[in-house]
Amino acid sequence: MKLWKDIGFETEMTEDGSLSLRQLESVDPSKYKGESMHHSGGACAETLLIYGTPIREILQKVIRPNFLIVGLGMGYIEMTIAREALLLGRRASDVGRITTYESLPELREYFYKWLHGYENELSSEVRKTYNSVLGSVLLGTGLSEGDLLDFLRAHFTQLDDLQGALTEDFKFVNRYHGIMYDAFSSKTTPFLWGEDFLFKVLHEGAAETCWFSTYACRVSLKNALQRAHFAITVRPGFVGKRNSTLGVRISEKTLI
Numbered sequence: 001m002k003l004w005k006d007i008g009f010e011t012e013m014t015e016d017g018s019l020s021l022r023q024l025e026s027v028d029p030s031k032y033k034g035e036s037m038h039h040s041g042g043a044c045a046e047t048l049l050i051y052g053t054p055i056r057e058i059l060q061k062v063i064r065p066n067f068l069i070v071g072l073g074m075g076y077i078e079m080t081i082a083r084e085a086l087l088l089g090r091r092a093s094d095v096g097r098i099t100t101y102e103s104l105p106e107l108r109e110y111f112y113k114w115l116h117g118y119e120n121e122l123s124s125e126v127r128k129t130y131n132s133v134l135g136s137v138l139l140g141t142g143l144s145e146g147d148l149l150d151f152l153r154a155h156f157t158q159l160d161d162l163q164g165a166l167t168e169d170f171k172f173v174n175r176y177h178g179i180m181y182d183a184f185s186s187k188t189t190p191f192l193w194g195e196d197f198l199f200k201v202l203h204e205g206a207a208e209t210c211w212f213s214t215y216a217c218r219v220s221l222k223n224a225l226q227r228a229h230f231a232i233t234v235r236p237g238f239v240g241k242r243n244s245t246l247g248v249r250i251s252e253k254t255l256i
């Protein structure tokens, strides 16, 4: 059974006590290690701030919203959708689609197996990592692990419910009210941050009413959001990080 290092990662403890994964190798030869999935100041805290806040607003304002996540990684955002919905007293059926893209097959497979309790098929290191992420997301909420897992199991009933890499020729079959754009940086995956690509994601993926949130703040992103008629809020970055971006496009007739 594979360990994180076998698929090119190591776990990293962040300052709020939640785990992240860091790539063992960098695309930048001057760097000793690759990119971490989260800010060292707190993987969970960063997720709740950048993605949890808009997710809550979407759930409060849109009936059966659809969510698109780019970058499953360790599953923090998916768990955060379940957390926020459960905190509002919603059930899995109160959320429309949760479409998650992840380029690494092992990350899709491990998350799926962990979610559905195929514990014997995962190394204890990998299993413990997901359990720890779940504990961090639930901390202080009073929600039960079982409720959150049941919520996600209802959305990811089979492995194929987790999509592979988002590629330049993508075709969406749904429109999304929340787009949580959590890809690696432009150094690691440049095409995901190009203006025309981002505009295509918005043009073809966003519902009339849509929140687009990301930890990044880039000119290409602002241009794409403007072209797609989103109002842009540059939010303070997480713990000294550069600013993050929230784009919102509201059509009053679609709100609760």
Ligand SMILES: C[S@@+](CC[C@H](N)C(=O)[O-])C[C@H]1O[C@@H](n2cnc3c(N)ncnc32)[C@H](O)[C@@H]1O
Pocket: 036, 037, 038, 047, 070, 071, 072, 073, 074, 075, 076, 077, 078, 101, 102, 103, 104, 107, 164, 165, 166, 167, 182, 183, 184, 189, 192
């Ligand atoms: C910053 S991490 C995401 C962290 C994640 N949201 C979490 O909650 O743990 C970026 C992820 O995007 C994935 N990725 C890279 N290129 C991708 C692509 N073209 N499509 C989908 N995912 C991609 C990486 O494998 C990595 O897991």
